[in-house]
Amino acid sequence: MGKFSLCFLLIISLLLIMSSSFLAGPEIPELEERDGVLWAGDGWMLEYEGLRVTYFTGTPEEMGIQHGLLATDDAEELRDTFRAMDPAHQAEGFGERLGWFFKNLYARLQFYPAFLRHTPQEYLDEMRGFVLGASGGTDRNIYEVYMGNASQDLQLAAPGCSSFAAWGDASIDGDMYVGRNLDHGAMIDLAHYQFVGFYNPQEGYPFVVHNYPSMIGIMSGMNDQGIVIASNYSVVKAQEMTLDGLPYMLMLRKALQYGGSLEEVLKIITETPRTIGLNLMVADAALGKAVIVEASANRLQVREADNFIFSSNQFRHPHMQEFQAPGWLASAMRDQRFQELAEEFHGLIDVPVSRDIMRDKYAEGSLARAGFVGGINTEVCLASMVFAPGRGEIWLGVVEDNGWSPYPADALFVGLDAKKIWETGKPQPLLGTLPPTPREGYEKYWFKVRDAKMHYQRGENKEALALVEKVLAEYPKAESPLLIAGRSSIRLGQYEEAEEYFNRLLDREEFAEPFNEVRALFWDGLRKDLKGDRQEARRLYELSLEVFVPDMPEEVGGFRDLARAGLEQPLTIGEDGGIRPK
């Protein structure tokens, strides 16, 4: 063998050794159960009252592997759930599939490389670890997991999410309390996958998050420095959004992991190339202050308050209001209710009261309560939680897998001692539990209305109607049930019954939710159009356009546009359920 051949063989052997060690990747630990705790290396998982609690520690990749092994029992089922929420996987017919093929190709060539450029390497490593852990070491491709973490930047949901913070004079002991409901209708099927994840990273501060498997980014969390971060959407005008930035959940993860004070968190958020409009609750227990960061991709303002601050989906800072997208934000009533609750519970706020605020159903005797109007607590609530960051406590509503709205704010709450878990790295006894809402009296009917709304939103009109008829037997003038009954009846072609519901609905001096009046007038107009009474239909469309809705920044979009179209020509309901000109 000549010298050249020998050198060639040596080089090839070296390359093979290097590539095999690269492809081998990190070791995936065996799952081991000890004393009821499932261990994966130094990470563990334990269920408390049905709530999955996990602990991840080590390098980013090691934490990702632990996450992949411990956060879900069935990675394939989880993947199917995510795919069921992805419109690309629901496409039917050649044309629609082809359309999604090109959209996905564009996402892979344009959005994904842009996201990657802005993403810290440690989060990419953690995603790779998750994929390795969840796949048992057979897969390393992070594309699908990454796009899941960016899905909310790519496709915004309807308004939802509420949060508040109380401290100083507002709370019972001067400590900081943060209540937070995570609402997201499109993600409702993920609800029962929720887990609490404790992180002890090699860099940054230990922290705890409420999350779903495969999410490396966060929507709600607390770190050991007493910082709490929680996010709400706030939809902004098109020029205030971009997909060339760091997906917002990863930005919040970075802020929670590396923000040791309010100032540091604000600096991270301000300097991050952001993507979408957000209202971010940032609370600093050590400083005794919480703020709402109102931000778009390019602009940011910090809203402050004395000892109680709250957030829904609308901007309240005058500068940011200029950039709010048109359309109904479903926020005015929630904001008003937070103000009422701040006064009602001033000086009394603790964990149970915070929980009560998040499961609120409006004040006794109020128009909104009598009307079963949606508010802080909604049927699309995925998760409800309370943080006491000064003491390092997190309390979370335990979601039942009932295949329907999980109503976490009304569920059993369990309290976790984050401080001790961070200190020991081991499972700790529960701090306690708070009981669920009894389903009796008014509450029994409140759940029926919310269930009916879910049925209606899924196009199950018969089921929706059957439920609200039971409510209306007890509360014949109730605003929301009448609206659901009227709309369901129209969709079922029962125009006589619909007329009766709308007559009852519109025969009132005041609506609790002004947008319900817009909807009622519009739908009654549509009913007239469907019956051929054009003159009356036009009159009702005109009336719907005259209603003042405080949380509708510009008089365009949705029902407003449909009502304007209805003034021009008759409207009808298409086979797909969409309302359009005849």
Next chain:
Amino acid sequence: MIKKILIISVLLIFLLPGYTGAEEKVAGQEIKEIIITGNTRTDEEIIRQQLPFAKGDLWQESYGPWAIRRLRELDIFAHEPLRVLAEPLEGHGCRVVVRVADPFFVYKDPIEFAFTTTLGLLFRQLSLNLYNPLGSGQNLYLNANWSPNYSYGAGLSSPLGAGAISLQGSYYRSDRTFTNTAYTSSGFRGNLAYAYWWNEDLRQSLSLGYHSLKLAGQEQNIINPGLSLDYGGSFNGSLSLDLGFPLGDRMFWRARGTASRSFSDFIVVGRAGFASAPTPENFQFGAGSFSSLPLRGESNMTLAQAYVLGTGEYHLHLWDMVVPVFFLDGGWLWEEGTQARGIINLGGGAAVYTPLGIPVRLDAAINPITLDWNWNIGFGHTY
């Protein structure tokens, strides 16, 4: 066609929202913070030196569009997002946010890249750009056209102070046929240019070209310095003057200008140019047809030493997507050694707006005196 593709690219850049105009509320406030964000490859200092303001200055409304135009001139950032805006800080003062995005190394948008590359290949042309690979602001351009009128070229651009410098060179061959003449040229041409925005409306470009070629068999070596000013305020206008120094021959010069203004749906454009007597043919002006000196009823271009041309175009906005268009092109051309020739063309057509915002234009026009007529389909407006 390639020129049209370039026009589309330029239009795309200018059609995208950049400056939202909500900055007047902070006008006059002290700049307390400057946040530069979104640059993952580009050195922050490259961006900072394009900014016409610094910390401690008082914010002016014009700073936003001015900075954006300087940043765009570098051609190193993605189309979106590119923002320079100011927002109030609690108490007093303002924060300026400079938001940029580094593109992928070889494209700014995959659809645009696929479209222009496919079209280019259909016309035997391939253009490749390498955007700012080192993060220090330099772009590399390569272009190959292997048709009978071939061209092989390369270019390099770089930030220089608050402006941008570029160097381009190409070997080429060109057969050109006009109504009144035809010529063949081949050889090398190179150009060094420096662009600088004096304010948000006024751009100045200095250039120095070198041409070494054969024109109809005769050797030509010309040094060609030039100056051009482009204005984009209450009206759009450009003026340019360039000189030619043929080695061993008499100097020549050219001057030309364009001004345009929109009055709602009516657009008026005026153009004039003059080339001195010994100007070689390949430095004279080509006017007519759907060229940059449009006479859209003429089927052939005319080689002119001077021109005064005007265009009036009316867009009838009856529908959102399809806009009927009526236009009139006219003026005078001075061909070498002849009297002025007056030309008038009348035409009409439609602009069909695509989702990208770029219209597809279908036009036909006629010379009512000679009855010569012509039609064209293409992207973007001709005016």
